[in-house]
Amino acid sequence: MISSMGHIMKKPKELKVKPIKNGTVIDHITANKSLNVLNILGLPSEKIKVTVAMNMQSSHMGSKDIVKIENRELESSEVDQIALIAPKATINIVRDYEIVGKGKVHLLNEVKGLLDCPNPNCITNALEPVVNRFYVIEKEPVILRCHYCERIMEEEEIESQF
Numbered sequence: 001m002i003s004s005m006g007h008i009m010k011k012p013k014e015l016k017v018k019p020i021k022n023g024t025v026i027d028h029i030t031a032n033k034s035l036n037v038l039n040i041l042g043l044p045s046e047k048i049k050v051t052v053a054m055n056m057q058s059s060h061m062g063s064k065d066i067v068k069i070e071n072r073e074l075e076s077s078e079v080d081q082i083a084l085i086a087p088k089a090t091i092n093i094v095r096d097y098e099i100v101g102k103g104k105v106h107l108l109n110e111v112k113g114l115l116d117c118p119n120p121n122c123i124t125n126a127l128e129p130v131v132n133r134f135y136v137i138e139k140e141p142v143i144l145r146c147h148y149c150e151r152i153m154e155e156e157e158i159e160s161q162f
C-alpha cells in the first residue's frame with residue numbers, strides 16, 4: 001500500500017448537482033421550505049428522483065432552497081400551494097436538458113379549496129359541503145382571512161398544513 005501525502009493535500013472535488021434530462025426545477029424557494037414543497041408534491045415517492053438543496057446562496061434572496069424532480073411536471077393546484085409557502089419560487093420545466101418553460105408562482109387574491117380553516121366552529125369544518133375560501137391579506141409573509149368566519153391565518157398555520 002502506498003500512502004501519499006499529496007493525495008491528502010489534493011483539493012476536494014466539488015460536489016456538483018447533475019442537470020436533469022426531463023422534469024421540473026423549482027428554484028428560489030424560501031430558505032428551509034423545500035420540505036414543505038416536497039409534501040405538497042407528495043414526495044418522496046418511489047421511483048421519482050429528487051434532489052434537494054437547502055440554504056444555497058442567492059444574490060436576490062440571501063439564501064434559498066432548490067428542488068429538482070426528474071420526470072415530473074407540476075399541476076396548477078400544486079403551483080398554487082407552493083405560492084403560499086414560497087412566494088418567490090420559480091418553476092422551470094426541463095425537457096431533453098433544455099428549459100422549455102419558466103414561470104413564477106403567483107399568489108392570487110383568493111385561495112379556494114387548498115387549506116382548512118383552523119377555526120373548529122367554521123362552517124367549512126362542519127358537515128356542510130362548503131369549500132374553504134380565504135382572502136389573501138398579505139403576500140409576504142402570507143396572511144389569509146377566512147371568507148366565512150374571518151379567522152386570520154398566518155404563516156406558521158399555513159405551513160403546518162403542508
Ligand SMILES: [Zn+2]
Pocket residue numbers: 117118119122123124146147148149150151
Ligand atoms: Zn373559517
